[in-house]
Amino acid sequence: MADIGEFALIARVNAGRTQAAGVLLGPGDDAAIVAAPDGRFMVTTDMLVQDRHFRLDWSGPHDIGRKAIAQNAADVVGMGATPSAFVVSLGCPADTRVDFVSDLADGMWAEIERSGGSIAGGDMVRSPLLVISVTAFGDPRGRSPILRSTARPGDVVAVAGRLGWSAAGLAVLSSGADPTRFADVVAAHRVPRPPYQAVLDLPTDAPITALTDVSDGLLADLGHIAESSGVAIDLDSATLRDPVLDPVATALDADPLDWILAGGEDHAFAATFTDTVDIPAGWVVIGRVVSGAGVTVDGASRSGPSGWESFASGG
C-alpha cells in the first residue's frame, strides 16, 4: 500500500461504484453532500479495532467490511430510518495489500446492497493496526423516529432476527472446534444479517412504541429501553429457544440461553408494541413491559454475563 499512496488507493476503491440517489456529491472534494429530504438525518458511528472487534485469522476482509456496514446500518434502522449514506475512515499498516483493502471495500458495498445507501466519502491513514470507523446516515422519511425511551407498561416485547448466533459462532471459533461443523453460527459471527426490512416494511400505523438494535446483547439492550423508558421488562424464556443453537451448546457444554440473552453482534431488532393482535410479520413476541425497573427472565433476575461493554472488566 505504501507503494501506491493514499490518493491512488482511494481512487482504486471508489472506481466503478454507483452512488445512491441521495448522495448529491460523492468523494473528491473537501466534503460530500447528502440529501436530507425531510429536513433531518439520523447519524450513528462505530469504530472497529483489529483483534478487539475482529480477528484477521477468523474473518476475511470481505466479511469484516460487511460487518462494519451492517452494525452501523442496524443502528440507523433501529431508529426507524432508512440508511441513506455512509462515510468510512480506514487506518491500516503500510504493508497492507491493496487487494485486502479492495476486498474490504467490496464487502462494505455488498452489505450496502442489503441496507441501501452508498459510501459517500472517507479517509485513509497509516496505522500500526487495522482500524475501521464507519458513520452511517439515515432518512426518517417523514416519520417520527422510534426511540428507546417510549415503551409503556402493558406493551409486549418482540424481536426480529436471530439472537445468540454470533455468540455461538464466536464460542465455536474460540474453542478450536472445527468451524465447518457449525457453519451456520460461524457465518453469523463473521457476517451478521440484520433484518432491516422487518423494520423498514412496518406500516406507518404499526403499533410500535420503542425500538432498538440488539448489538450489546438482548438483556443489555432491553435494559437500555427499560431504563430510558422508566419501565421493567420480563422475558419468557420458552419463546427464546432456538433449535439451531442446541447442538452447538451441547458440543461446547454451554447454555444456549446465555448466548441468546447476553451475546451481542447479532444486530437483531427488539421493539415494544401496544397490541399483541397486530404484531407485524417477521416479529416474535418474547415478553412484556411492566411497571418497575430492570429486565427479568421468567420473573427472575438472571445472573451471569449480561452483555458487551468495551471497558468493563468483563468486556
Next chain:
Amino acid sequence: MADIGEFALIARVNAGRTQAAGVLLGPGDDAAIVAAPDGRFMVTTDMLVQDRHFRLDWSGPHDIGRKAIAQNAADVVGMGATPSAFVVSLGCPADTRVDFVSDLADGMWAEIERSGGSIAGGDMVRSPLLVISVTAFGDPRGRSPILRSTARPGDVVAVAGRLGWSAAGLAVLSSGADPTRFADVVAAHRVPRPPYQAVLDLPTDAPITALTDVSDGLLADLGHIAESSGVAIDLDSATLRDPVLDPVATALDADPLDWILAGGEDHAFAATFTDTVDIPAGWVVIGRVVSGAGVTVDGASRSGPSGWESFASGG
C-alpha cells in the same frame, strides 16, 4: 478507564454539554438526529492515529481534541457550509486515565465554540493506541456549495489564514530546539486556528468560484483545485512571505517557503475569485488561475516536498 466502563465514561464526557439547536436528539439512543434545514448536509471525516498524527509528548489531550475538531470543521467550511454537528469515535488503551479523556473532550468542545455545532454522538472502544475519528456535518444554509472544480482561467487565487506555521512548529519540535523560543509556531502546530469566519462571513454575492481547506499543503491543495477544474495556477512567492517564519527558518537553517508551500495542517482556506477589486476582507491575493495544468511558483515548477500524503513514500 477499565474501572468505570464505557457507558459511565460516555456519560461523564457528555455531562453538562449543551447541544446545538440543530441537534434534535443527542447521545443516548441508537442514533442521533440532526436538522438539515435546507434538505442537504455536508459530511467529512478524518481519523487521527497516535504517533502518526499527534504525539502525546508534544501535545496534551486538550490540544489534540481541538485539532481533531478543527480539521474536520475546516473541511465543512471549505465547502462554504456552517458546521452543524460532529460525531466522535475514540479508541483508547484500557489504562487511559479518565482525566485524559475528559480533557480531550473539553478540547473538542472548546474548538466547537469557535466553529459552531456540537458533539451529537459517538463511540468509545478499547484499542492498543489512541485513535480519534471525527465526522463533521455542515449546513449549506440554502447556498450553493463552493467546490474545488469550478475555478476558471482569469480568476485570482487568495488565501485566508496562516500558512507554514504548523510545519514550522513541527520542525521546531522535531529539532529538539527550545519550543518556548518559537512559541507562536509551536502553538500553531498543536492547535490550528482555521479562519472559519473568513468563509462564513462572505456575502452571498462574493465573486468566489472555488474553495478548499489547506490541509495537505498549499501546493497539494491548489493542485486539487487545478486538476479538478482543468486549469493551472501560478503563485507569486513575494505575496507568501511571512515575517513570523523567517527567524524560525534562520535558526533551523530551513527555507520558510518550503513550510508555506508544502506544510499541511494549518487549515487556512484557499479560494479563487473572479475579481481582484472585490476580494473580501481577510483574504490575500497570492496568485492567478491560467490555462494549462499544474501549480507553479513565479512561473516555474517547484522541486522538493509538495505536501502530505498518508501512504506515499515521503508521507
